[in-house]
Amino acid sequence: EAQVTQNPRYLITVTGKKLTVTCSQNMNHEYMSWYRQDPGLGLRQIYYSMNVEVTDKGDVPEGYKVSRKEKRNFPLILESPSPNQTSLYFCASSLSWGVADTQYFGPGTRLTVL
Amino acid sequence: GESVGLHLPTLSVQEGDNSIINCAYSNSASDYFIWYKQESGKGPQFIIDIRSNMDKRQGQRVTVLLNKTVKHLSLQIAATQPGDSAVYFCAETDFGNEKLTFGTGTRLTIIP
Numbered sequence: 001e002a003q004v005t006q007n008p009r010y011l012i013t014v015t016g017k018k019l020t021v022t023c024s025q026n027m028n029h030e031y032m033s034w035y036r037q038d039p040g041l042g043l044r045q046i047y048y049s050m051n052v053e054v055t056d057k058g059d060v061p062e063g064y065k066v067s068r069k070e071k072r073n074f075p076l077i078l079e080s081p082s083p084n085q086t087s088l089y090f091c092a093s094s095l096s097w098g099v100a101d102t103q104y105f106g107p108g109t110r111l112t113v114l
Numbered sequence: 115g116e117s118v119g120l121h122l123p124t125l126s127v128q129e130g131d132n133s134i135i136n137c138a139y140s141n142s143a144s145d146y147f148i149w150y151k152q153e154s155g156k157g158p159q160f161i162i163d164i165r166s167n168m169d170k171r172q173g174q175r176v177t178v179l180l181n182k183t184v185k186h187l188s189l190q191i192a193a194t195q196p197g198d199s200a201v202y203f204c205a206e207t208d209f210g211n212e213k214l215t216f217g218t219g220t221r222l223t224i225i226p
Contacts (some may be wrong), residue, residue: 105157
């Protein structure tokens with residue numbers, strides 16, 4: 001089944017404790033992206049990747065890192081999480097960018113930083 | 115700054131009736147628009163898209179209308195069903211920009 005998977009689905013952590021949220025897609029997509037979703041603000045893009053080893057900042061990249069060493073994986077790293085990073089996070093992928101390729105979203109990761 | 119917004123945060127519709135969800139956008143350079151559906155506990159799911167060279171596009175039970183003059187986008191869902199209950203987002207981009215800008219969403223509730 002074609003899908004985007006994220007792990008963990010739920011995470012409660014404390015300020016300053018490094019964490020990684022994994023994202024994996026099995027559709028051989030080139031474009032991958034991370035979003036956060038907050039009430040009243042809609043989805044905001046954190047980082048995106050056009051292909052392996054090619055990443056770029058989205059609208060709200062502060063406090064986050066990403067890597068794209070393999071085509072299928074695009075982990076989101078929070079080196080020192082803070083309470084304002086409490087949010088619902090979505091990973092998405094699409095075949096490419098520059099054409100109207102459908103973005104497929106993962107199920108989401110709900111992160112709480114205490 | 116540029117923004118994509120929705121007129122109504124919530125909408126309740128009787129099962130079987132048609133629903134219309136509206137979206138206003140402010141970036142006149144946007145040339146591609148998408149509607150997403152997000153069910154509770156799930157990620158957004160693509161519904162339908164439209165390019166700026168079109169005014170209307172139809173899918174299965176859904177129609178998207180684009181009015182570039184007033185920068186307005188709408189999603190019409192015909193003969194609504196309980197499974198249509200969800201939050202609906204519009205999103206916009208232009209093909210020179212490698213990212214989407216999302217609206218805040220409208221919660222559609224179908225009343226049995």
